[in-house]
Amino acid sequence: MSPTHLSLVRQLSFCAGHRLYGHEGRCAFLHGHNYRVDIEVEAEGGRSAVDDVGRVVDFSLIKKRMLGWLDEHWDHAFLVFEKDESTLAALRVAEPTKYFVMPWNPTAENMARYLLEVVAPHVLSGLGVLARRVSVWETDESCAVATLASPQAPSPVPIGSVVVVDRRA
Numbered sequence: 175m176s177p178t179h180l181s182l183v184r185q186l187s188f189c190a191g192h193r194l195y196g197h198e199g200r201c202a203f204l205h206g207h208n209y210r211v212d213i214e215v216e217a218e219g220g221r222s223a224v225d226d227v228g229r230v231v232d233f234s235l236i237k238k239r240m241l242g243w244l245d246e247h248w249d250h251a252f253l254v255f256e257k258d259e260s261t262l263a264a265l266r267v268a269e270p271t272k273y274f275v276m277p278w279n280p281t282a283e284n285m286a287r288y289l290l291e292v293v294a295p296h297v298l299s300g301l302g303v304l305a306r307r308v309s310v311w312e313t314d315e316s317c318a319v320a321t322l323a324s325p326q327a328p329s330p331v332p333i334g335s336v337v338v339v340d341r342r343a
């Protein structure tokens with residue numbers, strides 16, 4: 175048993191809109207960010223496990239699975255809290271529109287938690303890895319970090335899906 179823990183970190187970028195429901199300042203306005211996500215993964219088989227080539231997993235698979243999901247569901251979408259009725263109403267009348275309803279207020283913290291608990295287990299299944307940590311950078315200076323406390327604790331939250339209405343085609 176090696177004393178060394180191995181993991182990979184892949185950076186992923188996307189753009190999205192949000193607002194913080196109930197925020198006391200300007201974050202309550204509809205606005206957006208160029209987000210960066212750092213996802214850290216390790217082998218399910220043990221924290222020093224590598225494949226025959228010497229990899230935890232190939233970086234390209236993390237990009238394909240995780241960035242694929244982000245592109246489809248969050249990129250150029252508006253992330254909206256399910257209790258935020260007035261923003262949901264606005265998003266439903268806008269055309270074209272792309273939005274993603276969140277079970278929690280879309281703070282960087284809750285986005286990191288959602289990616290770690292809900293999205294990563296779904297998109298990384300079958301690769302033999304689990305996401306240990308997800309950081310969501312809202313600006314170059316500020317990020318929120320979600321860390322898996324228990325390796326086998328699935329979230330009770332079902333994975334959501336994006337709503338896209340686009341009649342231009």
Ligand SMILES: [Zn+2]
Nearest residue numbers: 201205206207
């Ligand atoms: Zn913001």
